[in-house]
Amino acid sequence: MPLPRFDRLPAERQELILGVARSHFAEHGAEGASYNKIIEAAGVSKTAAYHYFDGREDLLTAVLDGVLGRLLSALGPWLPARDEADLRSRFAAGSAALAAHLQDHPEDLALAESAIGRTHAGPWLDWFGALVTDGQRLGVIRTDVEHGLLVSATAAVVRAADAWALARMTTEAPTGAADLPEGEVPAQLWRLLRGLWGGAVTESAATTGRSTSDAR
Missing domain, CATH: 1.10.10 (Arc Repressor Mutant, subunit A)
Incomplete structure (x- = not known):
């Protein structure tokens, strides 16, 4: 500091x-x-x-702390959801705000991995910890996997999805994220997470974008 x-x-x-x-x-x-x-x-x-x-590392820490603080500010605090639909809505709003911030702040985007990677605990994982705990309370998220592993995996999936979407938006590839129907990127992210949270996705469920827990 x-x-x-x-x-x-x-x-x-x-x-x-x-x-x-x-x-x-x-x-x-x-x-x-x-x-x-x-x-x-x-x-x-x-x-x-x-x-x-x-020295240099002290300055770098100050910069990365600032980046992390802005990412968390974009996400906003996690508030308990009423039901699965509300959980999905709140999650979608937070992840969309984070993606928008990264798109509008390329320096934060360039340093996001470093800022997040230096925090094996703390506020960043606390946000996803609150999400997972809330999802487990609602019966949306499995409880047969260690809580910390679920939290880390959820955070990693969200970060990877944000990086993928932003990278596709800035390329001229004909199948970029910008060419997908509105709402399809967050829908794909939600399907990924429901597979992680709810157990294995069967072949038939995968074709419809539904996890086994969705099908019940």
Whole structure:
């Protein structure tokens, strides 16, 4: 985390420094960006820089914490659902807001994997933990698999689906996500998750996009 002297800087100056750092990390990678080039571009002397951060990793942590905070803000808090339809509606709204944020903020998109990958626990998985717990309460999500594994798998599927959809939207491939009917991307994501949450998908259920638990 930043040193106390950084926190005493005006908010505009803090955001300028973190914004420059975010741009460099997004362009060159979390491991490839140069600390010296970042502080030079931000107009910070080396002496001042080490009063603000312990070093490159400290600055990177501050940037990734900011990225993660914005992703969680886009998702919004998970609120208990009334039933399966409400659970699906709330989940769809959160995942759509997250995808929209990533599409509108390419630097956050470039650093999302690094920001999420550094948190093996904490607020990111807490959101999906609340979702899984709520789904289990409603009988939508299986209980024969360890809770933490279900949470991690759910978060991974959602992140992969967001990355897939955004990548397809930015390509000129004729079968891109932009060519799919409206609502089909979240519908496919929901079918994936229902297969994960509700057990194996039978061959007949797969052809109709329904899991075995849906068919009951």
